[in-house]
Amino acid sequence: MSLELPAVRPQRISSRGRGTALILVSSVCFGSSGTIAKPAMLAGFSPEQVAAARIGLAAVVLVVAAALFRPRLLRVRRAEWPVVLGYGMLGVAGVQLCYFVAVGRLPVGIAILLEFTSPVLIALWTRFVRGVRLSRVMWLGIGLAMLGLALVAEVWEGLSLDAVGLLAGLGGALCSAAYFLLGEHGAATRDPLGLVLWGMVVGAVVVCAVSPPWRLSGLDAVTDFGPWHPPVWLLLVAVALLSTMFAYGLGTSALRYLPAAVASVLGLLEPVIATASAWALLGEALSWVQLAGAVVLLGGAALVQYVHSRQSGQAQPAVGQESPASAP
Template sequence: MATDLPALAPERVTHRGRGTALIVLASVCFGSSGTIAKPAMLAGLSPEQVAAARIGLAALVLVAAAAVFRPRLLKVRRREWPLLIGYGLLGVAGVQLCYFVAAGRLPVGVAILLEFTSPVLIALWTRLRGTKLPGLMWGGIALAMIGLALVARVWDGLSLDAVGLLAGLGSAVCSAGYFLLGEHGATTGDPLGLVTWGMLVGAIVVCAVAPPWTLPAAVLDAPAELGPWHPPVWALLIAVALFSTVLAYTLGTSALRHLPASVASVVGLLEPLVATATAWALLGESLSWLQVLGAVILLGGAAVVQNVHSRQSAQEQLGVAQASPASAP
């Protein structure tokens, strides 16, 4: 790889509304992955095989698109490799593999709740690094976590498995890494380059766990049930790779150019809400009134965090504006 090229980092122009819209769209794309992929698993593929196909196809699409339209994204300086490898290991491969292990040993609702405790970890990390978060923001995070617990129905078949618990906590750490490393990469370089290389690193790891050549051809051609449609399994894998991976990661990482990780991760809690709603609409899975209540509480918590961040940004901009005349010669 080239080591003598200057950094090609686009100028950062933040826009809170744009960032919020991007992370909401990313949550919709991420949240649809389970609904799209589940029929493929019911047809005979393992979760690891679906993850390998999803990330592997996404990596191929991203690398090919970059090579044709933006080849400069494939040129990486030596000092950029730690960020790209960390993002790929944590934000791509780690989240997928840890979640699948947790879901295999714990109730799915508990596994989801453990993964999406990442906003708390991000808030703690932010606090440890010297940035004080308002008490109201902590309250919004807590409110969103309560809503998430209701949406995930964590009380259904609750059981404790040490390996599953550790894997669930690992998925939370990896999810926090996705937001924190994504924020750093998106604000110092090109988000699409970060996603492309991160996806390639993640694909190498996940495909080592579930090699693509182990995918059974008979299952790939079999019809699956997705609401009123009966697409072949291979079509679902392509859909989850393009919509729920390529588009989701690109939108989510681009949002981190405009929103801090502590805010984006709370808005990202919409993902399990979207997953529950799409599973109810397309797969016929039940949706209780408690889950609806949890959705309202979750959205309320996310709105509180967004509102606090908006006021903080306005105060910071006002402070800069007031300080400028004083500093002028």
């Protein structure tokens, strides 16, 4: 699979604010998925069924919308298929399935922490594969973000390790890193919405093979969601549109303006949103340690963004000149 990127990507330099806003809103959308989907699981749906419903429905909506309003998004050049397939299988289906296996065998906090080690993997890729030297302050910001994540996840609660669960959690981290790296490459060579569309189609095929959607039943069952009592099907529609279609679309679009190493750290806002929304709508406890962890995590993410902004401002590449950050 070729990951050769175009030499010039000036959008990053001129639209850092736009990229940051996109990835932060995407993280909010992603972070809401657990809170929206959990009532459906409490009503008897398995995590795999919820994943199949959210990805499958998002794929159908995107294909229909593109066919009606932007047919060019449905076209994929032969050279683009490796990235599209990798994005769909790893960044869409792989992240979901690995996380669900990890949650089934490990405490939720450990599973979340393992998946969200992806910024470290991306930083290592950037340093040793792309050959881009990261400053000590950047590494400090990544370290603070990971420490804050560990506090938010309260990884010491019910600590127990299972070999299969551990491998699944690390697999989720690799798939999450692939989502950012392949998304960064795909967004540079084609419309990000086209990449998300076909990524959803590929992901839907993979996930639905594991959990066929025709086995779904009880969609009209009423469940509790904060002060409301919606049917399960409405929650599945919400998680498909808000937490899947919009989340992936905004997140992948952000990679036109931010490198994967920065976007992945800013994406750590997701577990903070997940914890806060579960506290607000589902009544799940939120400890002072988790609040402190959220502050540390956000501080680390802000530090990474600050360093990136300074480096970008000092080293803006001229048009036609290759930037080290755009290397594969």
